[in-house]
Amino acid sequence: MRVIIAGVGNVGFHLAKLLCQEGQDIVLIDQAADKLKMAANQVDAATIKGTATSYTVLEEAGVSEADLLIAVTSSEEVNITTAIIAKHLGAKRTIARISNTEFLYKKDKLNLKHLGIDDIISPESLAAREIKRLLKEVAITDSFDFEKGLLQLIGVNIEAKSPLIGKSMIEVAKINPDQSFMTVAILREDETIIPYGDTTFQEGDHVYFVAQPESVEKLLFLSGKKKEGVKSLMILGGSRVGFHAAKILSNKYNVKLIEKDSQKCFELADELPDAMVINGDGRNVELLEEESINEMDAFIAVTGDSETNIISCLVAKKLGVKKTIAMVENMDYIHLSQSIGVDTMINKKLIAANFIFRHVRQGEIVSITSIHGVNAEILEFEVQENSKITQHQLRNLQFPKSAIIGGVIRDGKGLTTPGNFRFQAKDRVVVLSKPECIKKVESYFT
Structure with missing residues (x-):
């Protein structure tokens, strides 16, 4: 090509x-x-x-x-x-x-x-849509729906009180007898781990699961968290990303947008009738406290300065905000998000590049997404009649070790895929793959 x-x-x-x-x-x-x-x-x-x-x-x-x-x-x-x-x-x-x-x-x-x-x-519009996706659940750092939620990808941090700590994938399978979820990736410091039988969970791991929707609450419990929704949020920065985010979020959440340029505030207020626009410097802790930041479920920093966004998110965390998202210009920062205390860092240009990348994929790809900070991509394929993936049970397919199948959607139902699973035409298969073996993964679906 x-x-x-x-x-x-x-x-x-x-x-x-x-x-x-x-x-x-x-x-x-x-x-x-x-x-x-x-x-x-x-x-x-x-x-x-x-x-x-x-x-x-x-x-x-x-x-x-x-x-x-x-x-x-x-x-x-x-x-x-x-x-x-x-x-x-x-x-x-x-x-x-x-x-x-x-x-x-x-x-x-x-x-x-x-x-x-x-x-x-539009990188700005795509970034706003990404922010909307990330706000689905306070305790979840990342989420992605397949087939309107028949299967979900969710990311969570493993807390000190999690019963998963020290357990291997084989041991976790015993407390998940209905196989309602599957671990597909572990981000440990800067390393992306594709987990297999003897891989164990550690405190501080950032873990990604593909799960049936009814098992999400169970996963949050196992990771040491509880289910909490977002009702109120604060956006720092009236940039194009901030404007688009406020526009698409204010019809669902209570939104406060802080912008230090007074003229821009008047313009934003005219264009965002459902959001509260506040003129002020979001780096001012007193201002944040006056605007009841401690009552906010989420804080989103999208000014034009990466350092301001990161520091503001750290301050918001200290003041009691449960979920923080910072926009950064330097792509290298994204891998630091969990280790420094910001829940998620996004880069609008990286989001745009990944969006464009779907146009050059091979195989019957239905959707594609990247996970923030993880050296892997999530792909959804539709199985064709004579695809290589249909020829054997999963355990005998010699599927690449740098990739993992997280689940399948068949006849309107989301299923996980044990070793004896056999794929059929029209199945929609969710795969997590490291970049170096994506081409090999695609060969199973062409």
Whole structure:
């Protein structure tokens, strides 16, 4: 598959790394020679210096043979123009990164496909949707629903009082006789562990389970927590992410948004009638206390400064907030979230890159998501009639050790998959896989 990436910023570079692991034919275009040099040193990709709106540059990149062109420069105008030109020059599919969300809300009326843009993405809007997903349950650090909740991926921290501590996967199976959940990953410090029979739980582990919905409360108990919902939350920062988050959350939760720019506050108040907009510096502890931060179930820091977001979340935790989410620019920070006390760190560019990445997957993939801080991806495949996965029982499939099958959805019911499980056509299979073996996993479903 030939993929052209216009723009080698954080989104473009991360995409290039993911695609390189897939063995795709990648061409990178950017006007900055230093960015291209850095990328070329780390990924196996051809590089072209120049503007992506240039006919000559696109021709040199082989646009007429491109399966996908992704325009993710810092300029919305360049991205839109590049996608349109590339489509007319023969690119099979085009994706443009945009910042003007009117394009998202009005894309059907604008008929962008007719112009030559197959899909548009807004990192800010995607980040807001990610925040909404993360707020489903206070005690859960991450969650993802498969088939409207028939199976759920949940992440929890193992507390000191958890009865799981010291137990192996085999021992845990004995207290889970109905096999209503399965452990699919353990984040221990910076290491992502795919668990098998003799793997044991330790205090402080950040564990991910695939579970039937009725077992979520049981899992919270076993991890030393109790089920709690979110009712009230505070957002720090009236950035585009903050605005989008407040807009989609204020119809469900009591939302307070703090922004230090007074003019922006007036604009936000006009556009967010269901949220309370407060003018002030969110780094001021007295202000947070005046606004009853101790009564908040969640605190979301999305200012333009990563350090401010992290520190504000730590302060919020100290003041009694149960769940904190910080937006960071440096992707390396994401792995630190649990160890320093922030429940979840998100990076809007990483979210956007992972969203785009689903367009280059092989096999019958239904959905794909990344887990914050975990060196793995969750994929959902639909089994085809003659797929390799149908040929033997699970224990005899020689499934890659760097991946694990967490469950299957069959005939409207979510099931876990013991060793004697046999897959059938039309099954929807949930897989967690480390990046290096995703291509091998895909071969079981093609």
